[in-house]
Every structure is written in structure tokens, then in C-alpha cells.
Amino acid sequence: MTQYDVIIVGAGAGGGVAAGVLAEAGKRVLLLERGPHLTFGEDRHDHLRHQRFSRHGHNAGPEIEGNPRVAVDGQGQARVVRPHEDGYQNNAAVVGGGTRVYGAQAWRFLPQDFCMASLYGVPAGSSLADWPISYEELEPYYERAEWEIGVAGDSAASARHWPRRKGYPLPPLPVNTQGRALRAGASKLGWETLPIPALINTAPYNARPACIQCQYCVGFTCPVEAKNGTHNTLIARALATGRCELVTGARVARIDTDASGHISGVSYFDRGGKRQSARAEVVVCAGGAIETARLLLNSASPQHPGGLGNGHDQVGRHLQGHYYPAAIGLMSEPVYDGLGPGISTATVQFNHGNSDVLGGAMLANEFIVLPAIFWARQLPPDLPRWGLVNKRFMREAYTRVMRVTGPVQEIPSPEARVTLDPSVRDRWGIPVARLSGTTHPETVRTAAYVFGRAREWLEASGAVRVWGQPPGLHLSGGQHQAGTCRMGDDPQTSVVDRWGRVHGHDNLFVTDGSVHVTNGGFNPVLTILALAFRAAEHIAQSW
């Protein structure tokens, strides 16, 4: 059996960074990924089968058959769901993970996001808590993620909100027609705006070209590799050392422990379905907040009967993603210029300091909306769904509609959780994730407030009509899934310590969104990347 220094489970954002940092530090790394390499062209520009609109399947996995989960609704009704169906809370399962097909917004969390409990108090029934680390401790790693993976942004505008020692390596995305309209509206309201920072090359960088502004960005692979993920940065660097072995199609069944309870490696099913074992000094879990929790729970041993790291029943709790209250406005003039990715302008005016609600969200305009999505999700509620009236609205309004939304920071609940389903198994016979509960109802109030600001912004920007509806109480996770192995100093109320090390184990780490105590009012990927740089550096120095 091969002995490695480190085994990493999951080649997404957090696992990819860990692989790069550890392989370059001289470690012998085994990187296991359940999905395949996805090359451009394989995912086609199929408007009905991608990560944003999975009506009839996905372009980035996991495979539709053989990978079920169980979703429990608000009435306690459980149903088996497939990866492209509602309630699955899917994230991409390919090399690069979500970074292969994401929209690539590159936000730092704000300093206040690390101390939500201190700022707002803890509502009854919520598990809201402060992080054990501050923004200042993470800042150097945000910088590292921005420079090593590649972020385009407006350094001066960013510095007005985030203390930062260094600017962005790339100039911001160009302002588009929607951005100009929204800037004018914000100016009337006295709101400050900034360009959306993105993990996209606005100029050649890291030996890859600049963005060609195609209309397919979020949900798809980039045709020219101008979108920066771990697949074309840290994983590529790891492989270039010759010390990282990447195995795709590997479904990890459990983390193995020896007779004394010490972590010794992992067991997995290879592409051919054969069970394999690998041994290492250190195991890093980075399968995303749902699969990492599932793996820890599936790795029970005589010393850890409830699963690894789960001595205090914390693994899998506090599952959170983001609520997205979206206001949709019909403008008097076209605001579509066909220049991708389409995201342009944001405000962070309403992330904190809102009267009577906890936290808030960044608000921004939307990616270019594919026509089939526009029909399914963006039509006024009173418009007939068929006939000439519908066709004429599509024809007259597609280029005149603008959507403003943003990720509302969820107020976590311990009842929003991942457990193991007692009966449903995946293709390999492994118990699957069962998702139940909802986030805390305070999130609904914050989302309603944020919706009001989105509406106000569209109206000030010249919308002749605005529609949309803030979300009701639900469980979210999806591509922003987080929170199930939260970071903390107290093993009774957290799963990992401030370095991402699982309490009670010296050689088991988590480097994905699972460790987020709260998930910010922002797309979380830059924080996942930064935390992974920090954890991997710590592992490299400790072994």
C-alpha cells in the first residue's frame, strides 16, 4: 500500500489550494476527486443542462444516477432526490469543483462578518457565533488567494471597505450598460458602488489570456481559460511538482483509523468500482459542506461511535448557504449589451448597519441571463405564461430587464443539518446525506429588508416597473454550502480549531466551506480559498 504524507479528499476550491501548497512544500500528496476532469467543449453550451439551470441534467456532475440524497421538507416529508433536482443542494463534482464552472465573484468577507454574535446578539433558537479568528488574521491569505489565483478588481474602491495591504493584480471588469444605469441610480440615492471583483483575467495573467466577454460564464467552463479556478492554478502547480497524484473517479467511503483511534488514511472506490486503501500522515477533507459532513459521519470507529469529530453532536449542523432576494426591473431603454460575464456593479452599503435586522447582503446586477432562464424565472407574475402576449413580452423586454440581487448572510440554526439517511445508499453502498431543517427565521426578515433595497435601487435607476418577491423560510446550501464543521476554540460547540484541525485528532483537517462559522453576505469562495491557504501552510509547518 502506498504511503503518502497527505491525502486530500476533494479537488475543489479548498482541496485544490491545499494540494498546491503542500506539494510545493515538499509533501507527497494524494488528491482524490469523485468527478472527472472537465475540458471545455465537454459541457457544451447546453442551456438546459448546466449548474445554473439543471432542468434535464448537469454539465459538471455528479452523475444523475447512483448519487441520491434525501431531502426533508418543512412538514417532515422525506423524498429521495437526484443531483439535478430541487432540494439536492448540489455543487459541481469535477476537478476544480465549483471553481470550474462558477461565476467567480471574488469577495472578501467584511471584518464585521467574523463577529456577528458580538455585533447583533444571538437570537433565540439560533447558533449564531463569532469566528475564533478575525479578518486581520485572514487578510494576508485573502491577498495570497487574490494574487496566486488571480482577481480583477478596483483596489481603491475595495480599500474603502476592507483594510488591505496590497491592491488587486488585475484591473476591474469593464462597466457595462446595466452598471452605468445602476451607478446613476445609486448616485441619486447617495449610495456608494464598486466594481464586482472577479476571479477572471481582465488581462493576460499566469500564462493564460484575458476574458473574451462571451455570454456563457456562470454555469459553464471558460472557452479560453480566462476564468481562474483551482484546476488551472494550484492543482496545476501541485501536479507540476511531480509530488501530487490526482485520482479522478474516486469515491471516498471512509476515513480509516488504527486500533488506537489515530487517523491512518482513507478507503475509496476507484473508477472501476474496486475498493482501495491509501495511508498518510495527514488527511484533509475538502468535499464541500455536505459531503465532508457525510464522510466524517460515515467514518465511525470503536473510539468514535458517532463519527469523527462528532463527540459533541456538532458535525453536520448549522448548514447554510445564502438567501437570494431578487428584484427585477423593466427599464425604458435596453440595458443589454451582450458583453459577458455581465456582472458589473455592486454596493456593500447594506451588509451591516441596517436598522432592525441582523446583517444583510451585498447587492449587485446579474450575469447575462440565458433566454430559457429568463422565461422560467424572470417574467412578471401577472404575465400570461403562453400565447402572443407572452411571446411579445419576451421579444420586447429581454434586453430591457435588469435583475438586482445578493447573498443574504444567513442566521444559522443547529437544526439545519446533514445526517446520514438510515436506509438510502449510493451506488457504492455508502449511506447518503439526509438534509433537514431550515435556517433561522431571522434570515427571512433580513432578506425582506434587502429585497426592499434592491427594489429601491432599480426604481432610482429608471425602472418603469419592478417585480419579484423575497424568499420564505427554507433550507439553503447549494453552491455556497457552508457551516457543517464550524471552526471554534471550544470542542463542545465546534468541530475544527482555528487552523481547521478536527478537535480530538492531531492529523485530520477540513479545508472547505464546512468550517465557516457564518457565511458572510458575499459569495464565499475567496474566503474558502484564503482559509485553505492558511490551513495548508499550518499543516506544512507542523509535519
Place this chain on the structure above:
Amino acid sequence: MLTPPHWNTLRALMDRLIPPDDFPGAWEAGVGDYLARQFERDLRPQLEMYRLGLEALEAEAQASAGIGFAALDIPAQDAVLRRIETGQVTAPWPVDPAGFFRLVTEHVMEGYYSDPGNGGNRDSIAWRMIGFEARE
């Protein structure tokens, strides 16, 4: 499989969901081709629902006017569809009429507005109509 009479009804139905004007209706834009492909893959499990729903739609037209749906004039076709959309039917329906109507509407719109690679939206005609640029 759907029979020619099923297709005859389906063709008339889709052309009321997306009627022709100075841009093609659903059938001319290739939505029939989209559905034919989908019935062999993703919509295979729903083929029986289509068959039963299209037959019930025919029965509904016969019950109201004594002729088939495709032979009705446009206002009469739309009147039948509005009844089905709201579940106010007179013929016996083995499937939920409103659910059938909603699903067929969604599938027809998918075929019309998605990429031509899926079989519909011939020559990107729907995209040219609404102004979505198809630069690759």
C-alpha cells in the same frame, strides 16, 4: 411512442403556446424536433403523461365543439386551453389537466428559447427575436 394523431394535436397545441407572428411559431421553429428528441431521453418517463393528456385534450375539444382540437379556430382553441390551464374541464382527464398544461408549456418554451443544439430554436431564431446574442 406518440402516434400521428397525437402529433397533430401537439403541433396545434404548441402553436397556441408560441403562435406565429412575424417570427415563427413553436412548430416552425423546431420545437417538435426538440420534443421528439427529448421523448427518447429526458422526457421518456413523461411520454405516457403526454399521450394521455393529448388524448384528453382531443376529448375536451370534441366535448365543447364536436370537432378535433387542431380543426378548431384560434379563439376556440385558446378557450379550450384556458379551461385546461385552470382545471375547469368537462371531459374525463386521467392526468391533472392544469399540471399537464403547465408541463407542456415549460417544455415548449425550453425548446423554443434554448440552444439550437437541443433541437429547437432553428437558426437561433428565438434569440434573434429577443436580442440575445449567440456569440460563442
